[in-house]
Amino acid sequence: MADTKVYRATTTAPVNIAVVKYWGKRDPKLNLPTNSSLSVTLAQSDLRTLTTATCSAAPSFAAQGADTLLLNGEPSDVSGARTQACFRALRERRAAVEAADPSLPKLSTLPLRVVTENNFPTAAGLASSAAGFAALVRAIADLYELPDTPAQLSLIARQGSGSACRSVFGGYVAWRMGELEDGSDSLAEQVAPASAWPEMRALVLVVSAAKKGVSSSSGMQQTVATSGLFKQRIVQVVPENMATMEAAIHAQDFAKFAEVTMRDSNSFHATCADTYPPIFYMNDVSRAAVRAVEAINAAAGRTVAAYTFDAGPNAVVYYLEKDAGVVLGTFSSILGAVDGWTGGAAPSAASAKTLDAAVADALKTGVSRVISTGVGEGPIKSEEHLVGEDGEPVKR
Numbered sequence: 001m002a003d004t005k006v007y008r009a010t011t012t013a014p015v016n017i018a019v020v021k022y023w024g025k026r027d028p029k030l031n032l033p034t035n036s037s038l039s040v041t042l043a044q045s046d047l048r049t050l051t052t053a054t055c056s057a058a059p060s061f062a063a064q065g066a067d068t069l070l071l072n073g074e075p076s077d078v079s080g081a082r083t084q085a086c087f088r089a090l091r092e093r094r095a096a097v098e099a100a101d102p103s104l105p106k107l108s109t110l111p112l113r114v115v116t117e118n119n120f121p122t123a124a125g126l127a128s129s130a131a132g133f134a135a136l137v138r139a140i141a142d143l144y145e146l147p148d149t150p151a152q153l154s155l156i157a158r159q160g161s162g163s164a165c166r167s168v169f170g171g172y173v174a175w176r177m178g179e180l181e182d183g184s185d186s187l188a189e190q191v192a193p194a195s196a197w198p199e200m201r202a203l204v205l206v207v208s209a210a211k212k213g214v215s216s217s218s219g220m221q222q223t224v225a226t227s228g229l230f231k232q233r234i235v236q237v238v239p240e241n242m243a244t245m246e247a248a249i250h251a252q253d254f255a256k257f258a259e260v261t262m263r264d265s266n267s268f269h270a271t272c273a274d275t276y277p278p279i280f281y282m283n284d285v286s287r288a289a290v291r292a293v294e295a296i297n298a299a300a301g302r303t304v305a306a307y308t309f310d311a312g313p314n315a316v317v318y319y320l321e322k323d324a325g326v327v328l329g330t331f332s333s334i335l336g337a338v339d340g341w342t343g344g345a346a347p348s349a350a351s352a353k354t355l356d357a358a359v360a361d362a363l364k365t366g367v368s369r370v371i372s373t374g375v376g377e378g379p380i381k382s383e384e385h386l387v388g389e390d391g392e393p394v395k396r
Contacts, residue, residue, distance in 0.1 A: 003105060006061075006391040008054040009142035010382045013135035015047040015126060016040065016166045017202065017316045019261040019308060020241045021268040022175060024224045024234060028217075030183040031082070031162045033175065034224065035238040038191065038245050039163070040318070041170045042202055043376030047126065050117050051135035052386040053143040055110040060391055067112040070386075070393055071132075078114075085159040086137055087112065094144035107144055114139070115386040115393050120371070126204070126314060129216075133160030134167035138379040150378065154188035170194050170377035172249050174242070194375045197252050199321040203331060204371035205363070206340070207285045207313040216311045219272065219279050226276040229267075237267050254320050258306030261318060262293075265308040272311075281311050285366030289315035291359045296330050299353040321374075325351035328372065334360050340370040 016039040024034035055061065067087060069076045078084070094108040116135060120126050137157040141148060154165035158175075165187060166173040171194040178186030214222075223230055241264045248256040272279040286309055293307045304323040308316050319327040324347070332341065333349035341347070355363075388394050 004056060004058040005105075006054055006056040006058060006387070006389055007105070007107060007143060008052055008385055008387055008389075009139050010050070010052040010385045011135055011139045011142060011379045012044050012048045012050050012382050013131045013138055013167050013379045014041050014044045014170065014376055015120070015128075015131045016163065016173060017042060017308065017310065018163065018166075019257070019318075020238060020245055020264050021310070022162055023268055023271065023311075024220050024230065025162070027181075027183065028221070029081070030186075031158050031160075032183045032186050033162055033177045035234040036175060036177040036242050037163070037166070037238075038172070038174045038242060039166045040172055040200060040202065041167065041194065041376055041378060043373045044380065045376075046371050046373040047120050047131070047204075048118075049128070049131040049135040050119075050382065050384060050386065051132075051139040052115050053136070053139035054113045054115075054387045054391060055107050055143065056113075056391055057110060058391055061111055061113065064111055064113065068114065070115045072117055082133075082160045083136075086133065086156055087140075089156045089159065090137065090140045090144060090146070093141075093146050093148065097144070097146065112140065113387065113391065117386065117396075126206075126312070129161035130163040130167045133157050133164035134379060136160065137164070138168065142381060151187050151189065155184065155186070158183070158186060158188075168378055171196065171375060174246070191246055192249050194377055197249060198375065200375040201319050201321055201324060201327075202373050202375075203317040203319070203328065204373070205285075205289055205315040205317070205331070205335075205367045206369040206371065207283065207289075207315065207366055208368070214279050214281075214311075219275070219281075219311060222277075222279065223271055223275045227271045227274040229271045229274040233267055233271055237264070241267075255303045258303045258318065261306040261308050269309060281313060282309055283313045283366075285362050286313045286315055288359045288362035288366070289317070292330065292355055292363060293317060295355050295359070296327060296353050300326055326353060329353075330355065331363075331370070334364050335367055335370055338367055338370050340372070342372045 018039040022037035158165035328347040329351040332346035333352035336346035
């Protein structure tokens with residue numbers, strides 16, 4: 001009798017927010033970066049992708065013929081080169097496992113049915129592709145029962161989305177750019193686990209949940225081709241920032257961590273502005289968030305908060321748990337009515353610092369949601385399957 005069992009595996013994967021940015025590719029096909037980068041993995045309780053990967057020789061799977069992906073309830077194209085590169089690499093690894101043990105089911109020959117959900121806006125500057133491809137790769141790797149380490153899987157996730165390689169680890173993660181032409185040394189490495197500096201917190205100010213105007217891939221190509229500042233960034237700025245940031249993390253030196261985080265964000269967006277024609281991911285609300293962080297630090301007499309912006313307008317503000325009163329208090333005094341505060345209620349504004357009226361007004365009118373979170377773990381296996389034992393997507 002033919003094996004009609006539905007094989008399935010489910011995983012969650014986190015968002016990561018870089019404090020030393022990846023921007024620019026030396027090989028677009030292999031997603032090889034022009035510089036190394038370093039990020040903080042955020043807690044999955046607030047920002048995560050949940051993915052179930054399935055395959056079967058059952059008639060319903062055979063009828064579909066090809067691999068399919070359901071993203072947030074809608075069919076998504078899997079024919080793109082990046083997704084296909086991930087599928088191909090994972091199938092090759094499963095085929096090798098099957099060749100070594102002929103008694104194993106030939107899962108590598110079966111069509112994949114993947115269902116995935118984000119609990120945050122997609123394509124809005126919140127690293128949805130990083131969490132998405134990390135979850136995709138990890139779920140299929142678990143489905144195929146591959147022996148690969150997270151570092152080895154990061155090589156595959158990188159081919160889907162560059163920053164996805166960092167989301168295969170928790171804590172503080174570096175993506176080493178590598179030097180080899182085949183990309184075999186361009187992978188992620190955990191600098192420190194979340195438990196090494198658990199006091200790290202992050203407040204995400206969601207400025208816009210709309211899809212951004214210039215995609216990251218397109219923006220990178222434009223910057224590499226036209227920015228005069230770009231070469232200095234990859235040759236001098238980033239290598240210095242990487243070394244300083246890794247030392248700051250190991251020493252739990254928040255002042256230095258914050259300085260590098262803000263300087264690197266500024267450098268990244270300066271190269272975007274120096275691109276021809278210029279690219280502007282930040283807007284007036286983003287700049288108001290910068291001024292708010294500067295005011296909080298000035299009033300505190302020390303650096304207690306650090307802003308950073310990826311390729312989008314949303315602000316991520318890092319701070320330590322001990323300084324939550326002043327950081328969250330200041331923002332909640334303005335954004336207390338905005339959705340997203342932990343527990344549904346904004347923190348007390350008793351320790352709030354007074355912000356310039358124009359800054360406060362820009363934040364109040366421009367921030368649609370807040371996400372209060374912290375440093376977290378890497379992908380986690382889950383029994384919350386999005387596909388039932390019958391192979392059909394679960395209605396939620």
